[in-house]
Amino acid sequence: MSETVVEEAAARKQTLRDELTARRKAMTPDLIDTRGLKVQSRFLATEYYQNARTVALYAPIRGEVPTRDILIAALQDEKTVCYPLSHVHGRILSFRAIKSEAELEPGRLGVREPTNSSDLIAVDQIDLFVVPGLGFTNDGKRLGRGGGYYDATLRAASARSRRVGLAFNDQLVEMLPTTGDDVDMDLVVTELSSHRGLFRTWDFLDT
Template sequence: MSETVVEEAAAARKQTLRDELTARRKAMTPDLIDTRGLKVQSRFLATQYYHKARTVALYAPIRGEVPTRDILIAALQDEKIVCYPLSHVHGRILSFRAIKSEAELEPGRLGVREPTNSSDLIAVDQIDLFVVPGLGFTRDGKRLGRGGGYYDATLRAASARSRRVGLAFSDQLVEILPTTGDDVDMDLVVTESETCRGLFREPEFLDT
């Protein structure tokens, strides 16, 4: 079987899973998202990845993604540099700006909250820890996104010392995800009920 046929089959399986996982997410009520989201964030904040990171890239949740507000508040109190992606993308790699308060997040071009233009740009290779959303994850760190490929491209462009943690609800965990060479695995996947070891590389963020 040719590589092209394999990739096409993987893409078809991914789309089927996206439809299933999107339906699961839509079935969650706002109250349930908030309640479970608090537990996910609390579990994430207890990880060594969070504690050792100096610069953290968060996301502003949309369409039932795990909330990140508690992480933002904690990271600012811990005097970490916190940045968010911008909706204007040059190529496939996301751009990030730092914020010093939640008030600096405003609805952007796609309706997703993002930093204002007055915020400082943060180079991708300066980010220690990427907190990554997704439609689905496996316990060994594989991730299914919405299909744009922006996070995968960005994570490949990041520093080799950077790490990535996927946030998910337990309903988003699946046993198997079809992958291609473009997909990037997570170091951890954190849900409201468990912390799953993905790549589980040591959180050593200092340059060597």
């Protein structure tokens, strides 16, 4: 891909980020909570969640879909639940497991993350990544905040791992400019529907 094409894609992405950020800011906390409950309920019904043994969640910020119900359900279902750390070596996120919500504390960037006493979980041991984003397409394309950390992490994960993006319906767009660094979702779940992306099998067998 030529440098000009990459630059044009980056410019289009930034324009979309501005638009989608404005949409999220327009949502009230009550609306986020109400719609967030529906997104989480729909996610918990997926085969991806039900068959995963180790689930990577995120702590929501700036209007992202809440994940607390997923955390509570996953702990009750005796799954290993881990969250990313703010201290990043290179582009790949590190994850620590938690056994209760109380183990999440505000980190270096103000985002809640596991305490240092929690167990580290290797990226290649994670079955299912639950991924936030500013925007998604029906076929699994994702637009993040621009850091590229999730894309790098998902590329470094095991080939048997799967990815589900959580979003509000307002975050769905028809098209997203992409480059070779972007990683697609297997499924995108909103409060109204679920959209097949890669939609690979959910057996998490080594491939």
